[in-house]
Amino acid sequence: MLLRHTPEKITDRNSLTINPAKTCQPIGAMYAALGIHGCLPHSHGSQGCCAYHRSTLTRHYKEPVMAATSAFTEGSAVFGGQANLIEAFQNIFKIYNPDIIAVHTTCLSETIGDDVGQIVRAAHDDGKIPTGKHVIHCNTPSYVGSHVTGFSNMVKGMVNYFAESSGRRNGRINIIPGWVEPSDMREIRRLVKEMGINPIIFPDTSGVLDAPQTGKHIFYPKGGTTVSDLKNTGDSRFTIALGEVASKAAGEALTAKCQVPCHTLDLPIGLEATDRFIDMISKLACVEVPGSINEERGQLVDVITDMQQYLYGKKVALFGDPDQLISLTEFLISIDMRPTHIVTGTPYKGFEERIRSITKDVVPDINIKNGQCADMFLLHQWIKNDPVDLLIGNTYGKYIARDEDIPLIRFGFPIMDRIGHTYFPSVGYKGALRLLEKILSAFMDRQDRDSKEESFELVM
Ligand code: SF4
Numbered sequence: 482m483l484l485r486h487t488p489e490k491i492t493d494r495n496s497l498t499i500n501p502a503k504t505c506q507p508i509g510a511m512y513a514a515l516g517i518h519g520c521l522p523h524s525h526g527s528q529g530c531c532a533y534h535r536s537t538l539t540r541h542y543k544e545p546v547m548a549a550t551s552a553f554t555e556g557s558a559v560f561g562g563q564a565n566l567i568e569a570f571q572n573i574f575k576i577y578n579p580d581i582i583a584v585h586t587t588c589l590s591e592t593i594g595d596d597v598g599q600i601v602r603a604a605h606d607d608g609k610i611p612t613g614k615h616v617i618h619c620n621t622p623s624y625v626g627s628h629v630t631g632f633s634n635m636v637k638g639m640v641n642y643f644a645e646s647s648g649r650r651n652g653r654i655n656i657i658p659g660w661v662e663p664s665d666m667r668e669i670r671r672l673v674k675e676m677g678i679n680p681i682i683f684p685d686t687s688g689v690l691d692a693p694q695t696g697k698h699i700f701y702p703k704g705g706t707t708v709s710d711l712k713n714t715g716d717s718r719f720t721i722a723l724g725e726v727a728s729k730a731a732g733e734a735l736t737a738k739c740q741v742p743c744h745t746l747d748l749p750i751g752l753e754a755t756d757r758f759i760d761m762i763s764k765l766a767c768v769e770v771p772g773s774i775n776e777e778r779g780q781l782v783d784v785i786t787d788m789q790q791y792l793y794g795k796k797v798a799l800f801g802d803p804d805q806l807i808s809l810t811e812f813l814i815s816i817d818m819r820p821t822h823i824v825t826g827t828p829y830k831g832f833e834e835r836i837r838s839i840t841k842d843v844v845p846d847i848n849i850k851n852g853q854c855a856d857m858f859l860l861h862q863w864i865k866n867d868p869v870d871l872l873i874g875n876t877y878g879k880y881i882a883r884d885e886d887i888p889l890i891r892f893g894f895p896i897m898d899r900i901g902h903t904y905f906p907s908v909g910y911k912g913a914l915r916l917l918e919k920i921l922s923a924f925m926d927r928q929d930r931d932s933k934e935e936s937f938e939l940v941m
Contacts, residue, residue, distance in 0.1 A: 484880045487858060489865045499858035500877065502800045503826030504895070506621035508534045509631030509660065510585035511548055516666075516684020517639065518705030519580030521573060522548040525566055525597060525618075526587025527558075541895040542663075542690040542903055547700065549573050549582070553589060561593050563600050570609050570616060579701065580708060584618040585635060591622035615708060617642040627827040628894065629726050629802050632660045636731040639683060643711035646739035651716040654766060655741065656682045657731050659724030659748050659804050660894065661908060663687040663704075668906035669723075669749070672759070676768050681710045681717060691903045715739035719765055721758070724748050724804030726829050748804050749908045750916075751812025752781060777910040784917055785816055791924055791941075796867075798822040800860055800874040801893035803829040803851070809873065809892070811839050812913060818871075818920075819844050822863040828852035857881065871923060888923040892916075 507524055511534050514522040524531035531550035538546040551557070551565040566584070573582055584597055597618040604610050619638035621631040636657060656673065658666050667687040673680045688704015714720070714735060720743040722732030732743035744765070749758035756778075763770050796819045799806055803825045810820045821844060823836055832851040840847050848863050861881045864872075872882050875893045882889035891899050892907070906912040925941055932938070 484861060484884050487861045487865065487884070489862060491859070491862045491866070494854050496854075498826075498854050498856045501826045501856050502824045502860070502874075503627035503629070503802075504537060505530075505534070505588075505623035505628060506626050506631030506634070507585045507587055507623065508537055509628035509633070510583070510619055510621045510635040511535070511546070511631075512538060512628075512660070512686065513632045513635035513639075513684045514583035514585070515546065515689050516686040516705055517581055517583065517711070518689075518703070518707045519701045520583050520705065521577055521579035521581070523569065523573070523582050523584045524548055524550045524587060525562055525584050525595065526551060526589045527553040530587045530589070537895055538690075540897040543900060544690050544692065546690075547577075549577070551590070558589060558593065562590050562595050563603075566595075566597070566600050567604050567607075567609055570604050574611050574614055577700065579614075581615040581617060583635060583638070584616065585621045585631065586619075587621070588623050591620065615642070625828075627802075629660055629804070629827045633727050633730050636684060636728065637734050639706075639711055640714070640731050640734040640738060643708060644715040644735055644739050644741075645712045646715040646741075649716060650718055651713055653713065653717045654678055654680050654762070655714045655717045655720035655732075655735070656680045657720065657722045657728035658682055658685070659722075659727035660802060661723075661748065661805075662903050662906070663689065663691040664902070664904050664906040665908040665912065667691075668909045668912060672774065672909050673762060675771055675774055676759075676762060676766070677771075678762065678766055678768065681714055682706065683711055683714065715741060717741055719744065721746060721761065723758070725831065726803050726827060728804075747811070748808045749912075750805065750808035751913050752778075752785070752815055752910070753811055754808040755909050755913065774910070781910045781914050781917070784914060788917070788921055789817060791921055793817045794819060795871060795924065796821045796869040797871040797873060798860060798864055798869045799872075800824040800857060800878065803827050803832045805893055807832070807835050807839070809916075810836055812916070814839055814843055816917065816920075820847060821867060821869050822848040822860055824850050824855050824857065824860045826852070826855050861885075871920065888927055890919050890923055 511522040535546045551562050601616050617638050619634040663686045666685050683706040685706045689702050692702040720732045722728035722745045729745045735741050736743045747754045749755040833849045872889045876897045878889050
């Protein structure tokens with residue numbers, strides 16, 4: 482196998498990352514932009530970058546991801562990409578007719594120093610952007626941050642360009658869902674609507690990246706947050722930003738621009754984080770939690786109680802995005818498992834402190850690495866030195882799982898070799914139930930596979 486030569490002996494590394502636990506910023510910006518209705522993402526850089534971003538999203542979401550590129554040549558790399566970008570605006574509006582073009586930069590255009598904000602203003606002034614159409618942008622140099630910070634930057638760009646305050650509140654609430662699946666955004670909307678509230682969720686990739694097959698190719702599927710709703714976010718009663726890394730910056734920008742109060746919560750993955758999400762909305766919006774949601778919660782608690790003996794003390798290694806890992810770790814602790822090694826390549830200063838505070842009573846000696854050199858090579862070494870019962874992370878974990886013969890539950894981004902993640906939620910009580918079912922199935926499949934003939938059981 483590819484990773485068979487990973488050594489057990491761990492040496493200090495400060496300048497080398499091997500198999501990073503993250504991808505590049507523009508992928509996140511592109512994903513966020515697809516959550517606006519009628520939006521065509523545009524990559525301001527070379528064609529190769531755009532091809533990589535599109536193919537990564539396409540492999541994960543199993544949908545054709547449309548995006549344009551400034552198609553830098555050697556000339557643009559030397560003299561800057563302004564001419565390419567303005568020409569691109571004209572071509573894109575004429576040929577593909579989107580409502581919005583959402584531009585993100587790449588390493589190359591950032592290194593050249595292209596000022597995309599100024600280029601967009603110049604295009605407006607010169608009448609290169611048709612009336613009623615929009616261009617927004619964000620900066621996403623990939624030598625800092627990760628796909629999650631790219632997502633955050635584009636969502637903040639939506640606030641910067643669109644949010645307006647009319648001085649009158651519209652009675653709605655904003656939810657910034659963070660980097661989650663289209664199924665999760667759909668589930669968040671269902672839960673909030675169940676509480677009698679009509680939220681503005683932005684971005685919202687449900688109906689875009691999980692669109693049904695109709696036999697016809699639809700360039701701009703009917704999902705996505707509308708421009709009108711993005712403008713209305715400035716009149717909402719409050720914002721719930723889910724995830725410090727992916728959503729907080731946009732929520733705070735909205736507070737600064739339109740004085741809409743923002744409350745940042747963990748992603749509602751697992752029992753306790755979902756409780757906090759539901760309680761916060763109930764309290765701030767002054768609505769009762771309906772019996773239907775309490776019933777879902779009760780079902781989850783029932784399954785946790787029934788299955789506790791299969792989960793107790795099981796060791797697990799995790800890698801992925803920080804907002805997701807924080808909630809997931811809390812959930813695993815709540816079902817009596819032991820998160821033992823955790824790695825995220827996305828830099829987030831508060832990560833280690835949060836994870837340690839969640840795990841301190843159960844796993845005081847937990848291994849955590851975040852940011853620089855936080856990679857899957859180190860995770861593999863930790864597992865070699867202190868084996869675990871389960872690995873949870875994206876598709877790249879399959880090499881470690883095979884080498885070490887441990888089950889892998891695919892969770893996070895990207896998942897390129899399985900389906901279901903875009904259709905079945907991981908958030909809310911129903912999402913927690915699904916996660917629990919996957920964890921239990923992994924352990925029981927393993928037990929069935931490994932048990933001796935005399936202890937092979939029909940009912941486990
Ligand atoms: S890391 Fe930079 S150069 Fe590489 S694909 Fe991403 S934006 Fe392009």
